[in-house]
Amino acid sequence: MKTLLVLVLCSLAVATEAAQPVGDYPAQDDVAQPVGDYPAQDGLFVEKEQASSVVRQRRAAGELTLTQLESLKEVCEANLACEDMMDISGIIAAYTAYYGPIPY
Numbered sequence: 001m002k003t004l005l006v007l008v009l010c011s012l013a014v015a016t017e018a019a020q021p022v023g024d025y026p027a028q029d030d031v032a033q034p035v036g037d038y039p040a041q042d043g044l045f046v047e048k049e050q051a052s053s054v055v056r057q058r059r060a061a062g063e064l065t066l067t068q069l070e071s072l073k074e075v076c077e078a079n080l081a082c083e084d085m086m087d088i089s090g091i092i093a094a095y096t097a098y099y100g101p102i103p104y
Contacts, residue, residue: 085097
């Protein structure tokens, strides 16, 4: 069965190659153009300033969901000093003091 499949695919490839005459070259529009010369690809790559305005901004720490706060609490509970600060100043202040900015 595999041999039959390979033979069919090979015959299909030969048939498509034979269908195009040897002297038939693609039209000038079909030839690959450099990126700068082809207007349809100008939008693929943007400058860093333009991309930074499109990127979603981080949320403020006050807008965290309960699930996100719970995951911060679990991380902070592994460090005794962070856990003590969490009881005094709150989870956001403790996490930020010991682990840096909140990753959400």
